[in-house]
Amino acid sequence: MSTIDKINTNSWFIIANPASGNKNFSKIWKKIEQLLKNKNLDYSFAFTQFSKHEIDLVQNAIKKGYRNIISVGGDGTLNNVVNGVMLQRYVKTSNITIGVLPLGTGNDWIKTYKQTNSIEKALEIISKKTTILQDIGVITTDKNTIYYNNVAGIGYDGYIVNKLKYLKKFGALSYLLAGIYGLIFYKKSAYKILINNKELKEKCLMVVCGICKYSGGGMQFTKDVNTTDGLLDITIAKNLNFLDLIINLPKLYSGAIVNHKKVNTYKTLKITVTPINAKPFIQADGELITSGKLQISIIPKAINFVIN
Numbered sequence: 016m017s018t019i020d021k022i023n024t025n026s027w028f029i030i031a032n033p034a035s036g037n038k039n040f041s042k043i044w045k046k047i048e049q050l051l052k053n054k055n056l057d058y059s060f061a062f063t064q065f066s067k068h069e070i071d072l073v074q075n076a077i078k079k080g081y082r083n084i085i086s087v088g089g090d091g092t093l094n095n096v097v098n099g100v101m102l103q104r105y106v107k108t109s110n111i112t113i114g115v116l117p118l119g120t121g122n123d124w125i126k127t128y129k130q131t132n133s134i135e136k137a138l139e140i141i142s143k144k145t146t147i148l149q150d151i152g153v154i155t156t157d158k159n160t161i162y163y164n165n166v167a168g169i170g171y172d173g174y175i176v177n178k179l180k181y182l183k184k185f186g187a188l189s190y191l192l193a194g195i196y197g198l199i200f201y202k203k204s205a206y207k208i209l210i211n212n213k214e215l216k217e218k219c220l221m222v223v224c225g226i227c228k229y230s231g232g233g234m235q236f237t238k239d240v241n242t243t244d245g246l247l248d249i250t251i252a253k254n255l256n257f258l259d260l261i262i263n264l265p266k267l268y269s270g271a272i273v274n275h276k277k278v279n280t281y282k283t284l285k286i287t288v289t290p291i292n293a294k295p296f297i298q299a300d301g302e303l304i305t306s307g308k309l310q311i312s313i314i315p316k317a318i319n320f321v322i323n
């Protein structure tokens with residue numbers, strides 16, 4: 016462990032992404048500052064200036080002695096904050112607490128813990144500081160190692176995330192638009208999947224690896240999620256076609272899609288997914304990672320999150 020400045024367990028370090036969501040950030044920030052004052056919370060803050068700046072900001076805050084961090088933004092901002100915590104070498108990650116003020120487009124991570132998009136309620140939750148020590152996923156690809164706190168996947172969902180960058184201006188609708196675009200144009204790939212010491216060879220729509228429940232702006236692809244059991248919740252959506260998806264659209268949102276005969280679910284410590292003759296996109300928490308082969312494992316009870 017490296018040297019740290021004076022430890023500050025009571026104060027919050029706020030990292031705000033002015034580019035998240037589709038909103039008037041300066042107006043919302045004024046409201047947040049007022050609410051922080053009303054709650055009498057002790058805090059310092061920084062705005063991100065570029066993509067992934069969150070990682071450096073978290074590391075500097077922890078070095079300065081902060082142990083409580085608030086992520087102001089969407090799932091991408093939170094993912095980068097989590098990566099900052101996992102990559103720092105000053106303290107054990109389980110000594111860090113993260114709260115979320117949801118400003119994003121999808122805000123999928125908060126849904127597992129039944130938190131709404133209300134900033135007022137989020138600050139209420141943060142001020143009570145009830146926490147859960149949640150598992151964190153680790154993705155290893157040929158190019159990098161990335162941590163994630165919500166849902167990662169390869170195939171159709173990676174394709175959608177790649178399309179989303181052109182569609183976020185449509186706000187909450189952007190996920191549905193990207194999903195429909197993918198339904199029409201996405202070409203499924205064959206994969207070799209190593210899971211629980213078994214090798215499967217399947218043509219798949221996607222392989223989803225969940226810690227939490229929701230992705231794609233409120234869709235549920237994982238079954239019986241437990242965010243602290245040290246296991247990945249895997250969903251292999253096999254050769255689902257356009258008609259299957261259209262007919263089952265409500266089940267993508269209700270979670271009942273996991274009972275479809277072309278969908279298999281597993282719990283595992285580790286999974287390796289190797290695409291055959293293709294390089295499908297990989298996404299983690301709605302962020303595009305890379306394309307190609309991946310291995311995912313899990314770090315049990317890695318970070319404290321403030322929850323409802």
Ligand SMILES: Nc1ncnc2c1ncn2[C@@H]1O[C@H](COP(=O)(O)OP(=O)(O)OP(=O)(O)O)[C@@H](O)[C@H]1O
Nearest residue numbers: 035036063064065067089090091092119120121122
């Ligand atoms: N100052 C900045 N300028 C441009 N991009 C930024 C900046 N700060 C952070 N980012 C990047 O913006 C991306 C999107 O942020 P985020 O995911 O939080 O918002 P969103 O896409 O609207 O929400 P959601 O993922 O919940 O739909 C992240 O990859 C983040 O690294």
